[in-house]
Amino acid sequence: MEVEATRRWLDQRLTGRAIVELDLVDRRLWKCGDPELAGRRVLGVRRRAKWLWLQLDQGGLAVHLRMTGRFASQPDGKLRATLSTEDGHVHFLDTRCFAEWHHVDALEQVLGRLGPEPWPGVQPAAWWQERMHGLRGAIKPAFMKQDRIAGLGNIAAIELCWLAELDPTTRVPSVGAATWTRVGEACHDHLTRALADALRDGMRYLNDGGGDHDNPFYVYRREGQPCPRCSGLIERFVQAGRGTFWCPGCQV
DNA sequence: ATTCGTGTTTCAAA
DNA sequence: GTTTGAAACACGAA
DSSP: OHHHHHHHHHHHHHTTOBEEEEEOSOGGGEEESOOOOTTOBEEEEEEETTEEEEEESSSEEEEEOTTTEEEESSOOSOEEEEEEETTEEEEEEESSOOOEEEEESOGGGTOOSOOOOOOSSOOOHHHHHHHTTTOOSBHHHHHTOTTTSSSOOHHHHHHHHHHTTOOTTOBGGGOOHHHHHHHHHHHHHHHHHHHHHHHHHTTGGGSTTOTTTTOOSSSTTOTTSBOTTTOOBOEEEEETTEEEEEOTTTOO
């Protein structure tokens, strides 16, 4: 998970430092609170779902990267803000400018209804059954319901269906215990691997003209390519408004 | 030139 | 409860 990788990156550079200046290049980032951060000290960096929380000595900064937000040591993109400390700069880049920064007393003020975190543990079948209880629609969009399970997005939902050999259109009530167990393992596998990839390479697979040659996923954005498991062809269709990639050969 | 699709998530409407 | 579309916005690809 890129957000967890970002959390560690920020923690290394900001925790224990005092903020010297916030240069808010694009005001649209700023959703609420006082943007005057000079003199505040960063006590720690935490994550909840895809929110980052920079705990300050007075309140904190809640940051959501949305689609294209990212932190970097060099301003090599659409620069929206720069956070300066005594010993360095942290730049915030965001092509589409959907990201949100909130200066509030507590992170809970900006969180919607969020279910529990599925990671870093391996959640057992009973956990998934409880989280999905009452849903009757397709499993893949259900994985993305933040009020049921926090932090799974489109890629995770796609990849974990593939890992669990599960047809993304399967109705939630017809998923059996053995499959839920596979889902739990698949979810842990995917998120752990996504974090390792992000720690190593960042989001290089979709950045600066590289095309898809660095795509680290099994089926995401691989329409027309052979399935790594059964060599069937990966297909794409739209489900609940989002692109869904899957292998009709081995996902049942 | 124009349209389409995109890593997120919430919301309203049907 | 479910499903869809729209909303933030920018840009590369078709």
